[in-house]
Amino acid sequence: MSIITIVGAGMMGSAMNAPALTNGHEVRLVGTPLDREIIDSVKKNHYHPTLVHTLDEKVIPYQIEDLDKALEGCDLVLSGVSSFGVEWFAQTVLPKLKSGARVLAITKGLHAGTDGALIPYPTYLNSLRPDIDFMAVGGPCICFELQEHRHTLIYFCGKDLDKVKETRALFATDYYHIIPTDDVIGVETGVAMKNAYAMGVSLAVGLSDRDIGITDARGIAGQHGTNSLDYNPRYNPQAALFGQSCIEMSRLTRILGGNPRLISGLPGAGDLYVTVFGGRTRRLGTLLGRGMTYAQAREVLKGVTLESVAIITKVAESLRIRAKRGEIDPAKSFPLLMHMDAIINRGAAVEIPWENFGSCESDF
Amino acid sequence: MSIITIVGAGMMGSAMNAPALTNGHEVRLVGTPLDREIIDSVKKNHYHPTLVHTLDEKVIPYQIEDLDKALEGCDLVLSGVSSFGVEWFAQTVLPKLKSGARVLAITKGLHAGTDGALIPYPTYLNSLRPDIDFMAVGGPCICFELQEHRHTLIYFCGKDLDKVKETRALFATDYYHIIPTDDVIGVETGVAMKNAYAMGVSLAVGLSDRDIGITDARGIAGQHGTNSLDYNPRYNPQAALFGQSCIEMSRLTRILGGNPRLISGLPGAGDLYVTVFGGRTRRLGTLLGRGMTYAQAREVLKGVTLESVAIITKVAESLRIRAKRGEIDPAKSFPLLMHMDAIINRGAAVEIPWENFGSCESDF
Numbered sequence: 192m193s194i195i196t197i198v199g200a201g202m203m204g205s206a207m208n209a210p211a212l213t214n215g216h217e218v219r220l221v222g223t224p225l226d227r228e229i230i231d232s233v234k235k236n237h238y239h240p241t242l243v244h245t246l247d248e249k250v251i252p253y254q255i256e257d258l259d260k261a262l263e264g265c266d267l268v269l270s271g272v273s274s275f276g277v278e279w280f281a282q283t284v285l286p287k288l289k290s291g292a293r294v295l296a297i298t299k300g301l302h303a304g305t306d307g308a309l310i311p312y313p314t315y316l317n318s319l320r321p322d323i324d325f326m327a328v329g330g331p332c333i334c335f336e337l338q339e340h341r342h343t344l345i346y347f348c349g350k351d352l353d354k355v356k357e358t359r360a361l362f363a364t365d366y367y368h369i370i371p372t373d374d375v376i377g378v379e380t381g382v383a384m385k386n387a388y389a390m391g392v393s394l395a396v397g398l399s400d401r402d403i404g405i406t407d408a409r410g411i412a413g414q415h416g417t418n419s420l421d422y423n424p425r426y427n428p429q430a431a432l433f434g435q436s437c438i439e440m441s442r443l444t445r446i447l448g449g450n451p452r453l454i455s456g457l458p459g460a461g462d463l464y465v466t467v468f469g470g471r472t473r474r475l476g477t478l479l480g481r482g483m484t485y486a487q488a489r490e491v492l493k494g495v496t497l498e499s500v501a502i503i504t505k506v507a508e509s510l511r512i513r514a515k516r517g518e519i520d521p522a523k524s525f526p527l528l529m530h531m532d533a534i535i536n537r538g539a540a541v542e543i544p545w546e547n548f549g550s551c552e553s554d555f
Numbered sequence: 556m557s558i559i560t561i562v563g564a565g566m567m568g569s570a571m572n573a574p575a576l577t578n579g580h581e582v583r584l585v586g587t588p589l590d591r592e593i594i595d596s597v598k599k600n601h602y603h604p605t606l607v608h609t610l611d612e613k614v615i616p617y618q619i620e621d622l623d624k625a626l627e628g629c630d631l632v633l634s635g636v637s638s639f640g641v642e643w644f645a646q647t648v649l650p651k652l653k654s655g656a657r658v659l660a661i662t663k664g665l666h667a668g669t670d671g672a673l674i675p676y677p678t679y680l681n682s683l684r685p686d687i688d689f690m691a692v693g694g695p696c697i698c699f700e701l702q703e704h705r706h707t708l709i710y711f712c713g714k715d716l717d718k719v720k721e722t723r724a725l726f727a728t729d730y731y732h733i734i735p736t737d738d739v740i741g742v743e744t745g746v747a748m749k750n751a752y753a754m755g756v757s758l759a760v761g762l763s764d765r766d767i768g769i770t771d772a773r774g775i776a777g778q779h780g781t782n783s784l785d786y787n788p789r790y791n792p793q794a795a796l797f798g799q800s801c802i803e804m805s806r807l808t809r810i811l812g813g814n815p816r817l818i819s820g821l822p823g824a825g826d827l828y829v830t831v832f833g834g835r836t837r838r839l840g841t842l843l844g845r846g847m848t849y850a851q852a853r854e855v856l857k858g859v860t861l862e863s864v865a866i867i868t869k870v871a872e873s874l875r876i877r878a879k880r881g882e883i884d885p886a887k888s889f890p891l892l893m894h895m896d897a898i899i900n901r902g903a904a905v906e907i908p909w910e911n912f913g914s915c916e917s918d919f
Contacts, residue, residue, distance in 0.1 A: 330798070331790070331791060331794030331795065331797075331798065332791055333790055333791055336789055336790065336791040337791065341789050341791045341792055342759075342791060342792040342795060342907065342909065343791040343792070343795065344791075344794075344795030344798065344799070344909065344912055344913075368795070368909045368910075368912065370912070370913035395706075424832075425700055425705050426695070426697055426700065426828075426829045426832050427695060427696055427697055427700040427701065427705045427706060427707040427708075427829065428705055428706040428707070429828070429829070430695030430708075430821075430825045430826065430828045430829035431695065431706060431707065431708030431732070431821070431825065433695075433824060433825045433828045434694070434695065434708065434820045434821035434822075434823075434824060434825025434826070434828075435708070435820075435821075435825075437819040437820055437823075437824045437825065438819065438820045438821075440819070441816060441819045441820075451816060451819070452805060452815060452816060452819070454819045455801040455802065455804070455805045455815070455816070455818045455819030455823060455824060456798045456799075456801055456802045456805075457794075457795070457798035457799075457802075459798075459801075459819060459824075460797065460798060460801045460819060460823075460824040461794045461795065461797045461798025461799075461801065462794065462798070464790075464793070464794045464797045464798075464828065465790045465791065465793070465794035468788075468790050543706070545706065545708065545732045546732075548708055548732065548734070549708075549734035
């Protein structure tokens with residue numbers, strides 16, 4: 192039995208209670224300042240309002256004021272913050288951790304360094320605290336399904352493979368299948384980019400809707416919308432964008448120094464598959480495909496955290512810097528990503544750049 | 556204007572009339588002996604009964620007796636036969652073609668050579684007629700959507716890239732986007748294997764149904780069943796199998812000498828994405844996942860052509876031969892494929908070999 196302290200009581204972080212409890216660990220769930228109501232609810236009757244699930248009563252809830260108590264004697268800290276919470280985590284939690292502590296993160300994203308560098312969060316956090324082992328989870332996982340013990344296959348990555356394997360032993364169950372790897376860049380690039388490209392694939396869903404005259408937000412609720420609405424299902428364009436997305440994810444992984452072939456696996460293709468079905472990013476892409484501007488779509492989805500938008504913007508900016516250095520031609524190598532950036536950040540209308548799609552053998 | 560003769564009036568071959576007509580070519584559609592009723596119907600009122608579409612009256616239908624006439628003066632033969640029709644095509648059509656003729660095939664599959672060799676059909680046919688240019692189409696394309704001019708992104712492959720580019724010029728339109736490549740093995744391995752692995756991913760659909768007590772064939776019509784029925788949608792297991800499928804497709808492509816990275820693109824991931832949504836292979840996988848034996852599932856789907864079963868059997872056999880030579884360990888490198896083979900050919904129950912999934916770094 193180990194003590195696992197989850198910091199960040201969002202849906203995905205919280206759902207990690209499931210494999211931890213299955214393995215008999217003590218699970219402490221600490222809310223960030225944004226999670227106050229969630230923790231209040233769990234304290235009251237174990238109900239997690241965004242995970243829409245009554246947690247096992249063994250999960251011990253803590254408000255942020257009790258962070259010290261929650262960290263006392265813990266064997267592993269699970270960072271459940273989103274990419275918008277990484278700096279908060281670095282400033283608030285890291286200083287409290289002992290040398291040699293282990294941190295496993297479910298955060299999706301890349302840290303923008305100087306000169307266009309894109310750095311996986313474990314590597315970034317490690318630069319702040321070289322005495323701590325930072326690891327991360329990557330691969331297709333819908334939190335609700337993990338909570339209900341559905342078979343899930345993901346990677347744990349970290350620079351020290353032995354530590355990753357030890358951490359795997361804490362969480363591996365007969366439904367939570369973990370592949371250990373030390374390819375942090377490969378896993379984390381896939382993890383981050385699948386959010387971006389899920390928006391890309393969803394553009395095709397919206398474009399098909401537009402073909403039959405649907406240009407408004409019907410069927411797209413704000414925060415808790417259903418995702419399976421598909422008024423005019425057409426799969427060739429979706430599959431084209433899916434394939435192109437995988438090509439661009441592979442290419443970015445190679446540029447950043449990871450194994451691009453990892454993308455034709457769980458953190459890339461598999462993760463994109465599940466993300467296209469689920470959630471906010473699909474709703475955003477669908478609205479844009481129907482013809483809304485980003486500002487209009489944002490209004491429909493107000494209050495929704497859109498990590499996809501942040502990562503698209505960040506990576507496009509990095510690619511422009513690399514282009515200025517003459518390293519790549521973003522319009523040729525990342526036509527879909529650059530188009531998404533133009534839609535979001537420059538008010539461009541959706542106009543899929545088909546002619547630039549493909550394998551672009553020279554840098555593939 | 557060129558003359559394009561489509562031999563094989565199945566759905567996919569026939570749908571290729573669309574880009575050909577858009578480009579102003581003369582289109583001749585020749586039925587195989589199995590397509591007699593289709594051609595009768597097209598002759599009568601232009602209606603294609605399996606494509607469920609009234610063809611443009613410019614499409615000229617021919618019964619097989621009139622093959623010679625249909626081939627007369629044609630600039631390109633489009634082979635629309637399934638893998639089960641390749642030998643028929645080789646024996647019936649090839650002898651009638653002139654030296655220097657061009658053949659573009661939509662056939663999905665691999666030819667089983669001696670000693671475990673798996674040979675793309677263009678390469679196989681080229682060995683029979685070295686004086687003909689054989690090319691093939693690969694990538695995600697649902698025939699109905701091509702017929703209605705939906706955006707579609709696919710590869711044309713052939714050993715002579717210039718010829719491939721010439722052929723591309725015949726078919727490229729503003730909705731049919733063609734990437735030319737000379738990586739015949741890469742494209743054709745993806746094309747063939749996505750059918751096999753669509754069954755693998757669909758096992759998860761059936762397993763989820765079984766979780767809520769559905770073990771019969773409800774919702775699964777025979778030949779013309781709808782595909783979107785999903786009684787208990789759960790995506791983590793599907794995504795896990797999707798990712799593992801891409802891993803195994805990459806691996807096989809590498810073993811056969813193609814560029815494995817092509818799989819994280821259109822012929823692999825993109826094509827699998829579209830195939831999982833559409834058609835008979837999903838129905839088969841779902842039934843097996845629900846707990847039916849292969850014999851029982853086959854009975855539900857009687858009369859349905861199952862290329863997936865043929866390719867699984869053929870590739871598993873090849874892998875066993877390679878294993879005997881000590882080249883690979885199929886249980887480790889192709890656990891999903893070998894399990895599908897056991898289900899189909901040895902009556903095994905569905906029991907996903909999770910523990911063998913993953914990147915298997917040694918040969919990835």
